[in-house]
Amino acid sequence: MRFKRITLAPTMRKYNRKNLMRDVIAGMIIMAVSIPISMGYAQIAGLPAVYGLYGSVFPIILFAVFSTSPQFIFGVDAAPAALIGSALLGMGIEGGSKEALEVVPVLTFFVAVWLLAFYLMHAGKLVNYISAPVMGGFISGICMTIILMQVPKLLGGTAGTGELPELLEHIQETAGRINFPSLMLGLISLAILLTVKKVAPKFPMAVVLMAAGAVLTVVLPMEEWGIRTLESVKPGLPQWKIPDLALLPLNQVITVSLSVAVVIMAETLLAENNFAQKNGYRINDDQELLAFAAGNLVAALTGCCPINGSVSRTAMGEQYQGKTQLMSIVAGASMLILLVCGTGFIGYLPVPVLTAIVISALLGATEFKLAAKLWKVSRTECLIFWGAFVGVLLLGTINGVLIGIILSFSEMVIRSSKPARCFVGIQPGHRHFRDLAEGSQIHAVEGVLVYRFSSNLFFANVNILQQDIEAELEKKKGTKAVILDASGIGSIDITAADRLAILYEALKEQGIRFYITEHIADLNEQMRKLGLGYLISEGCVRRTIHIALKDMGINRPYPLEGGVDNEERSASRKRVDNRVQEFVWAFGSESETEIEKQILRQIEQLKKSGDVENLLHGSWSHMEAMDEDEWLEHLEEHLKEIVNISGKDEKTLAARLEEHRREVHDRIAKEHPELAERFRERRHHLDQHLKERRPEVYELVISLREKERK
Template identity: 30%
Template sequence: MRPLAGLSRTNLLTEFSAGVTLIAIAIPLNIGYAQIAGLPPTAGLYALVVPTIIFALVVSSRQVVASPDAATAALVASSLGGLAIVDQSNYVAMAFAQAVLSGGFFVLAAVFKLGALANLLSHPILVGFIGGLALGILTSQVAKMLGVHTGSGGEFVEKLTGLVSRIGTADLPSIAISAVSVAVLLLGRRWAPAVPWALLVMVGATVVVATTHADEHGVSVLGAVPAGLPTFTVPDLTLTQWSALVPSALALTLVTMAEGVLVSRSYAEKRGYPVDADRDLMAFGLANLASGVQGSFAVGASTSRTAAMDQSGSRTQLPALVLAVGTVLLLLFGTSLLAEIPSPAIGAIVGVAVLPLLGIGDLRELWRLDRAEFGVAAVCFLVTLLVGPLAGIFVSFILALANFIRPATNPPIDFFTAGRQQPSGDIEMIDPGLLVVQMRSPLFFANSTEFQRRVRDAVADERRPVRYLVIDMDGIHTVDVTAAQQFGRLRAWLTEQQVSLAFSRVDPAAVRRLRRLGLLQPDDTLYPDDRAAAKQITGAAEPELYEKLVLSRSGRRLT
């Protein structure tokens, strides 16, 4: 896949126009996300230069936009809040180092082709985790919009307590700026979604503050932003400090990996072009390494900006390069324009941007479709919100593992007996002495005991003694040593019950391994399919009788 795949003369103007739109969206949001992360505005702007260029030239996706987003900013703030106890410069250096470590994890994941790990986080888990982060962000942005200073508390309960206890200190000019900003953003997005309302709100609010001197009457402003391009720097931390950052960096990597690969795959399927998950992981890795060594924090896949580019007609990575050039021009010649940006307007921009991340619609749909999946999302939401993002990540992966193991330890097992299908639809038993077992799962240590128990119960529960047991191996793709040993006990029990054992649909390539494990014996009968086994065992030799032969249980046909 070549860089800027999909770019041609026919779509050059569309892609460039989309890049201008991306500048209008990304700059105000990145300033806000830097503030969420507890970093200077330049940390958000620097992420739009070198990391963006590297990602655009390496990634296989033609549309995914890489940038710090609400989730990564909240993770950075929450995970570093308790670690940076010396001073602000220590905090900033740790944020940069965290990005470097995350980049290293991404590169390792790409080298070892671990793109499939992104599938470990299911949709309900992501909905709950990101929703919990979003509500915590929204609380802090509401405080900013009201002009309320809630202190340095990083967790949701502390933020909410600080907001409620200090609500009496709310600043009326800040509330007015916020109210107008929110109204413009929400109504503008509904009536004219193509217009860069975030940029217009930021510019308009800045003009109002500059002309009315509202900053002298309680409205907080961004303040001076240093001019100049990012410079290469290695975070100056001790080995102990680097080690303390590993868990949070790994959490950032896992969340970004899951969301990034999911977004990349969904847009590739929607627009009909190929993607390479491992190449995308390498792109995230190199972008994060660049981010950390040039004064920025962790970057991930921006779902909102990717969606905006898709809606604008962009199908290449050219808008990302246009964004990088525009940010360079701003850093060289326009940082003085940023000093008077009011914090309430930034809070409104970020607050409106994270509203969709609450996942209210997704939670409602999960409640309608599957209450258990809703419960998984709710647990992730509450743990992330009340305990913290790292605890949310841990619980998410425990739930993901449990969600994977639960069906594997209790696999679907069907039992079928031979009979004739009557015109009335009833089943006339031909020979209840035949029982066919069908399991659609690998046979391994976690489910072998359950398999053995259910087969024994089925043999013992038949109305007439079972004389032949046929195990359908089509769904049993693999067998481990523990399962083979358990199966040996089942075979011995069947021999005691005078039940003959046979197999159907055994993969020819697996016969040697199954015999080495002791699952198959040299004299075992192997049938090509269940009907052939039933025909041979029940003696239904006539073609017309065989046509009427079905394998069924409770009137269900085996297809």
């Protein structure tokens, strides 16, 4: 097996000292936020609360040494803790007991072994098959789950566990004995955090609130009001010890540790990639797995539960603009100092204030803006987002990811089964084939169907190809050949190959020739392996559409349907670079709006330069006649504005525009007389449009035309 070279502390190499203060502040805040989170999750995992603080020292420092993510934070987190706690209950082991203290490190050790195995197997590549909607729904689901876990703490209760039904039930129970001073303190803290985040996002408000909370605990009767503070912790560092690997049956250990390792890999890699995409950097998925393994190995040796990537702490670091893994090192070192000589401070921190800090960070990490964007552009991908979101809330982390992946692959199959395809033809005087639906100036080659199919051809979409061609043949009797433009086809499966063979035989019986063209060379090899080699040997597979037509005896200029003249352009004749058509291609139904924006930008430029000649000539030099006429019509709508800016006479400018339009008419009558009538119809349509939009300009234009006739 070949591995990429491992780089130690990659995010801190060539360190920029400008980031030092940000990283230190972010690290201190992450340490403080980790106190309540880590202590709570350690208890969920069946360990004393102090072990959560132990898991926030050496594991996150070692993770920082290996991680290629400049901002992601490791620590004791919800999903692995819940799985370990559930496993202990299944084994009949009481949480917090001496047996639990011995069993949990064994499970953590095997989790580290599995993560190391995933690294050796390059399992990190699996994240490449998970789409952005899945990632967004997954992250939002985790954030919302943790928020719902924290809500009871605002109400004066304890953190919730489980999935959405259990969380809502716990919130309802806590609401029945709500502590209003606790709720008010938490809501005020949350409101302050959210306001400051908008007004001054760089200000470390979380630190100020924690300090203020500790002061309030000293000066106010918090205990009498029922406002909880964190439990006091005895000072001291964790003891290093090799777990007793023979303590549990191997099959039981493997089952539990594998499920936890999979959750850590999926949840953390997904979250890391989500933050990476959002902030414009890349991570090495394989080295991240090694970092996970290293962090969990140290956790096992210090008696902790499995360690996971933390979205809440990462969101906090992002909020306070931490730039490298120095944040993690500062957080770990700060926790170390706290454990040695500052544990007394922990007992003064009000739980509602710390809960508000966590919720504020999580709200900033949600991806609901992505959901709103997806709703506008792709309802299917929006459904995938909400599928992953609801899956995480209802069924847990790993099941939510699986639901999202299944939805992604389903969407991919559905999309591939409805590929982009069209029949193509030629514009008079041009050589390239274009979609017939682009406009009435594109005409099919007489007696030939040229069909472009833009997707890999497989069992789910080959029926569409066959139906499209057969339906078009029904409409166009006397067709001599069908040419498949396979430029968008990269592969064919056996079902599609069988259907192509059937189509070929059916066309042959009708005396219609069949060609496959424009594809990559590898497709020919695939066809030979699938039993379609005879199409190649019989000359039905040609490199280009032009060669296929030549094989039929049809040479340039190609005869077009309807008897449209298709005079071949000489090499010296100017080729078209049609800007208006480029707008139609790029912006679709918004093309007219974009044309208007372009003209407004030209008018803004006119205000600076005062050069009317540039305005009148700059946009027309590479346009075809019909499109140039439409551009002029848009300029006429802004005639009064141009007059006001330039100081030119209105009638003179109007006459200039009309002169250009007359030149356009003469040019099209000369180059394409068959289109002259259509041009006159289009001119009438544009005039009516001008009359509706700018009646005063329309009257001026009509009066100028009447003068010209006289």
